[in-house]
Amino acid sequence: MMKYKKVTGEFCLKGKTAIVTGGGGAIGGETAKMYARKGANLVLVDIKNNVFQTAAALEKECGRTVIGIQADLRKDEDVDSVVVTVLEAFGHINILANIAGIVDLESAEKIDFSLVENQMNVNCFGTFRLSQKVGQVMIKQRTGGKIVCVTSQAGFIAIENHVGYTMSKAAMIGMIKVLALEWAKYGINVNGVAPTVVRTYMGDRAWKGEVKDRMIKAIPVGRFAEADEIAAAILFLSCDESNMITGENLVIDGGFTIQ
Ligand SMILES: NC(=O)c1ccc[n+]([C@@H]2O[C@H](COP(=O)([O-])OP(=O)(O)OC[C@H]3O[C@@H](n4cnc5c(N)ncnc54)[C@H](O)[C@@H]3O)[C@@H](O)[C@H]2O)c1
Numbered sequence: 484m485m486k487y488k489k490v491t492g493e494f495c496l497k498g499k500t501a502i503v504t505g506g507g508g509a510i511g512g513e514t515a516k517m518y519a520r521k522g523a524n525l526v527l528v529d530i531k532n533n534v535f536q537t538a539a540a541l542e543k544e545c546g547r548t549v550i551g552i553q554a555d556l557r558k559d560e561d562v563d564s565v566v567v568t569v570l571e572a573f574g575h576i577n578i579l580a581n582i583a584g585i586v587d588l589e590s591a592e593k594i595d596f597s598l599v600e601n602q603m604n605v606n607c608f609g610t611f612r613l614s615q616k617v618g619q620v621m622i623k624q625r626t627g628g629k630i631v632c633v634t635s636q637a638g639f640i641a642i643e644n645h646v647g648y649t650m651s652k653a654a655m656i657g658m659i660k661v662l663a664l665e666w667a668k669y670g671i672n673v674n675g676v677a678p679t680v681v682r683t684y685m686g687d688r689a690w691k692g693e694v695k696d697r698m699i700k701a702i703p704v705g706r707f708a709e710a711d712e713i714a715a716a717i718l719f720l721s722c723d724e725s726n727m728i729t730g731e732n733l734v735i736d737g738g739f740t741i742q
Contacts, residue, residue, distance in 0.1 A: 485627070485670045485726065494722045497522035500573040501721065502565065504556060504613065505583035507534040509683030510633060513714035514580050519545035521718065526550045526569050528613075529583065548572070556583055556609030566616045575624055578721045579617045581610040581632040588644040588689055599647035606651035611658055614673075618666060627670025631720045632659055633713065634675040636736050652677075656732050663730030672729040674720045679736035680707040703738030 501518045505511035506527025515525055515537070524547050527538045531553070538551030550572055554561035569576055584606045587598040614630055621628035637645045638652030656675060663673040680686045680698060686707060690698055699706060716735055719725050734740060 485667055485672075488723050488726060490724045490726070492724060494521055494718055494724055496578070496722055499523045499577040500526070500569065500575055501578035501580065502526045502528060502569060502576060502613075502617065503580045503582060504528045504610075505633075506551070507531045507537050508582065509685070509710040510678075510681060510713045510717075511580070511582040512537060513710040514582060514717045515541055515549070516545070517711075517714050517718045518578070518580075518721070519547045519549065521722070522547070523578065524548040524573055526552060526565070526572070528552045528554050528556075528565055530555050556613060557604045559612065562609075562612045562616055565613065566620060570620070575626070576617055576620050576628070577626070578629045579614060579631070580717055580721065581614060581630070582717075583609065584633065584685075586645075586648045586685055586689055588648070589646075590644055591646040594646060599650065602647040602651045603654070606648070607654040607658070610655055614658075614662060618662065618671065621671050622666070622669045625669070628672075629721045629725075630662065630671065630673045631717050632673075632675045633717070634659070634677045634732055636677050636679050636734065636740055638675075638677060638732070640740055659732060660730045667729055672720070672726065674725070674728060674730070675732040676713060676716045676720065677732050677734045677736070678708050678713050679739045681710055681713055682707050683710055701739060702736070703741065706737065708735060708737065 501523045503515045507529030534551040538549040542549040635652040637649045638656045659675045
């Protein structure tokens with residue numbers, strides 16, 4: 484059973500250790516900042532080597548321990564070494580934010596199979612690979628845990644040219660539900676957040692010109708999301724205030740999918 488804990492509304496993460504994948508990216512970077520401000524020590528994981536600078540800057544800014552690890556989530560050995568490094572440094576893992584991801588847009592008729600496969604490998608299998616290893620640690624620790632995955636609106640509605648991305652994000656949504664079901668008895672919550680277009684390098688590259696204008700018109704609030712608005716939802720799903728939520732995929736789309 485997941486025990487009831489009285490909450491204060493402070494979204495406190497003091498004493499927690501959090502892993503943030505995609506920590507060198509936009510949503511990952513904003514999430515890491517919010518986690519650090521709430522008291523967590525952090526491990527930022529990214530395939531890009533800017534992760535070291537990002538970690539050092541955050542450590543200086545927030546006065547928490549922040550470690551950067553360059554790792555490719557498609558590789559078993561890299562994922563193993565992330566878990567080993569975190570345990571050596573902190574002795575425990577409380578939170579995993581699966582934020583790393585890629586997108587390659589092309590019509591279903593033309594897309595090269597390797598691009599579909601790569602999106603599955605990073606977004607879906609990479610996320611599962613690390614979640615499984617971290618889940619095993621959390622189960623052994625017997626202190627519960629939080630796993631939050633960034634999915635997408637593309638995981639449950641059809642958007643042109645998104646076939647590989649949609650396959651990977653829809654699979655993530657399915658994975659979240661199964662992990663949530665199996666791990667609730669260990670006090671582990673597993674949830675997703677599903678953004679609409681977010682104004683990051685990834686979002687700006689995918690949505691330009693006339694397609695961008697049309698998309699903004701279709702969003703009831705009349706704009707794209709910002710990375711900090713996604714990070715805030717991830718924070719909520721990472722602390723005790725959301726203990727009663729699991730297996731959920733929180734849509735952050737300014738109303739795009741209301742109808
Ligand atoms: N930006 C959007 O419009 C949008 C919308 C919905 C969902 N999302 C999702 O949000 C997440 C973050 O996106 P973002 O907008 O911050 O993009 P971003 O490109 O700034 O961040 C993604 C990060 O993932 C890292 N990454 C890619 N492949 C990796 C691998 N194999 N191993 C480790 N790290 C890897 C990248 O280096 C990058 O730093 C992604 O999962 C994306 O699919 C983004």
